[in-house]
Amino acid sequence: xxxxxxxxxxxxxxxxxxxxxxxxxxxxxxxxxxxxxxxxxxxxxxxxxxxxxxxxxxxxxxxxxxxxxxxxxxxxxxxxxxxxxxxxxxxxxxxxxxxxxxxxxxxxxxxxxxxxxxxxxxxxxxxxxxxxxxxxxxxxxxxxxxxxxxxxxxxxx
Amino acid sequence: xxxxxxxxxxxxxxxxxxxxxxxxxxxxxxxxxxxxxxxxxxxxxxxxxxxxxxxxxxxxxxxxxxxxxxxxxxxxxxxxxxxxxxxxxxxxxxxxxxxxxxxxxxxxxxxxxxxxxxxxxxxxxxxxxxxxxxxxxxxxxxxxxxxxxxxxxxxxxxxxxxxxxxxxxxxxxxxxxxxxxxxxxxxxxxxxxxxxxxxxxxxxxxxxxxxxxxxxxxxxxxxxxxxxxxxxxxxxxxxxxxxxxxxxxxxxxxxxxxxxxxxxxxxxxxxxx
Numbered sequence: 001x002x003x004x005x006x007x008x009x010x011x012x013x014x015x016x017x018x019x020x021x022x023x024x025x026x027x028x029x030x031x032x033x034x035x036x037x038x039x040x041x042x043x044x045x046x047x048x049x050x051x052x053x054x055x056x057x058x059x060x061x062x063x064x065x066x067x068x069x070x071x072x073x074x075x076x077x078x079x080x081x082x083x084x085x086x087x088x089x090x091x092x093x094x095x096x097x098x099x100x101x102x103x104x105x106x107x108x109x110x111x112x113x114x115x116x117x118x119x120x121x122x123x124x125x126x127x128x129x130x131x132x133x134x135x136x137x138x139x140x141x142x143x144x145x146x147x148x149x150x151x152x153x154x155x156x157x
Numbered sequence: 158x159x160x161x162x163x164x165x166x167x168x169x170x171x172x173x174x175x176x177x178x179x180x181x182x183x184x185x186x187x188x189x190x191x192x193x194x195x196x197x198x199x200x201x202x203x204x205x206x207x208x209x210x211x212x213x214x215x216x217x218x219x220x221x222x223x224x225x226x227x228x229x230x231x232x233x234x235x236x237x238x239x240x241x242x243x244x245x246x247x248x249x250x251x252x253x254x255x256x257x258x259x260x261x262x263x264x265x266x267x268x269x270x271x272x273x274x275x276x277x278x279x280x281x282x283x284x285x286x287x288x289x290x291x292x293x294x295x296x297x298x299x300x301x302x303x304x305x306x307x308x309x310x311x312x313x314x315x316x317x318x319x320x321x322x323x324x325x326x327x328x329x330x331x332x333x334x335x336x337x338x339x340x341x342x343x344x345x346x347x348x349x350x351x352x353x354x355x356x357x358x359x360x361x362x363x364x365x366x367x368x369x370x371x372x373x374x375x376x377x378x379x380x381x382x383x384x385x386x387x388x389x390x391x392x393x394x395x396x397x398x399x400x401x402x403x404x405x406x407x408x409x410x411x412x413x414x415x416x417x418x419x420x421x422x423x424x425x426x427x428x429x430x
Contacts, residue, residue: 002162002163004163018160018161019160019161019162019163019199019201020161020196022190041191041193042191043187043190043191043247043250043251044336046250049250052253052254055253056249056250056253057250057253057254058187058250058251060190061185061187061190061251061254062190062254063161063183063186063189063190063201065161065162065163065183065199065201066183066186066201066203066204068163068204069204109249109250112249127249127335128249130248130249130334130335130336131247131248131249131250131251131336132248
């Protein structure tokens, strides 16, 4: 069995299990990173999104063999950043969180978007979170929170 | 079950595929992982640099099979009509990992990039330890979920011409804006030479077992001026209407027929025919 090496939330890790294992399951079951949510397991909901080499990816659609040498950031790792604090505050102030199940994916989708485009338009925000479903908020509060974070976090992204 | 492998380069990938033909080529995983196969043996190809990247050579654009849709969208070389289709594929997280090889590798007539490849007469390069084959895309698709790929081969490259048509129209009809599987997809391309039609390419995706393109029907308008083509327009449209046998799926065959013909007529009208 091949070993794979990757970085998870800043720490070097080695995985020696079956390379066809699903990243989502490994993150939740082996690393107990339960902020990564399992919603649909078919790429439709975005609740399991993580950043792989700075890009937003659904961890349910990734087998472990595909991340050899990659850097993974889950919501638990992103939580430690200044950028997270700005998004956290904006989401809280604008009630962009209700049940919270989509929130980790939404926040990472926002981070992926703002990293590439620090001052997006409303339409660009909607495209940025278009793969993340939310059944509570109706999206407007989330879109407004991301726009607010973009303004208030000026210089962070 | 032989287990999964992460080859270090293309040669190793081809050697492994020759030795263990049951290995399933794994590109971006966005389709494969949804299948949820039991104890699969994957051949991980997504990080092989030899199979990635986009380059322009000699009037042609070569797209490495493992290039992701996001990478293609960021490339100044990829033609706008391809980008029009790519930007409507799923959502950012899927475009970040989904690849050109994966999109055609499952043999679906709904593959959004495949429609553009049909319209542009793309050539698919497949390789094995025995050598390389270059297959026109219309021959590569043999039927529903059935492609011309031998068990020791992998898809390595997609080549499209670097053309700048006078007019084109790409339309995707889906149930929603994002994360939508095409119910009907249309591509029309019109190239003029002085005042005559040099080429016209009309392709329909997601409406049949394979993508539909009738080159013999297209010939009806080649060499004509737009005025002359207008006179033949009804006959041209009828040829499609008569010939297309569309499949029932998420939407009815009747709906598909009506919309495909409407899209064809719109394309002709907007193209000045």
